[in-house]
Amino acid sequence: MKLVFAGTPEVAVPALDALIASGRHEVAAVVTRPDATAGRGRKLVASPVAERAAAAGIEVLKPARPRDEDFLDRLREIAPDCCPVVAYGALLPKVALDVPARGWVNLHFSLLPAWRGAAPVQHAVMAGDEVTGASTFLIEQGLDSGPVYGVVTEEIRGTDTSGDLLGRLAVSGAGLLVATMDGIEDGRLSARPQPAEGVTVAPKITVEDAAVDWSAPALRVDRLIRGCTPAPGAWTLVGGERLKLGPVTLVPDRTDLAPGELAVGKNSVHVGTGSHAVLLGEVQPQGKKRMPAAAWSRGTHLPAGTTLGR
Secondary structure, three states: OEEEEEEOOHHHHHHHHHHHHOOOOEEEEEEOOOOEEEOOOOEEEOOHHHHHHHHOOOEEEOOOOOOOHHHHHHHHHHOOOEEEEEOOOOOOOHHHHOOOOOOEEEEEOOOOOOOEOOOHHHHHHHOOOOEEEEEEEEOOOOOOOOOEEEEEEEEOOOOOOHHHHHHHHHHHHHHHHHHHHHHHHHOOOOOEOOOOOOOOEOOOOOOHHHEOOOOOOHHHHHHHHHHOOOOOOEEEEEOOEEEEEOOOEEEOOOOOOOOOEEEEOOOOEEEOOOOOEEEOOEEEEOOOOOEEHHHHHHHHOOOOOOEOOO
């Protein structure tokens, strides 16, 4: 089939690579979000998908909005059979959805109908799910509600951050997307409606959502931090300033600390929660680089009785 691929961040690149390498389908063009400012110099930078497509000699379309007439006219000129989508980052209007004869097929990183929305992997980790996966489905006007072509499953490990899990799903999901394109072309694959039961929603995780509540049980604290790593980054207050937190280690046999209370050792920093203590891993003070929590505590000269979250 002739394809127009839509995607923006790094997690979409494995799927684009897999489609290019398949040898069966032609990636005629790529649709991605416009260049955005990044880095200290605030220079305009192309998306990872745009850079990969340009390196492969593929036409790159960067509409400000996917309903722009210039973009729609070019899409009609290309006349794709199907448009695979991975983390494009903008809502597609019906006028765009109607262009490819076989529709737009999204690779979504959850087992639909669970975790529809912008942050399925983060929510799966934060909820303590043991298994997740990826789904390919035909895009319709509802939020990730279209009929499903296929799924792959992935175990969520006890130490997984959302970044770890998303990295694995990007690879397994790329294979699923290629298989879905093959099945659609062959006519042997049909999309099945999602079940009405089991729908959960995964809205974008905000910076405010990533604040640690030390009165929560340690397991919930651990899941929140892992779910928010690497983005938007879990954090807490110490002396009125934000401290970013990397994944922690559960310490079930230490229950002598109040929620948020610090216990600083020579090579360790424990924090109390609503159940038992956790051992801090890496932290990042405002305006500084990430460092081991013990190094941070030595350099900060924390007064006795310091409590996080204030």
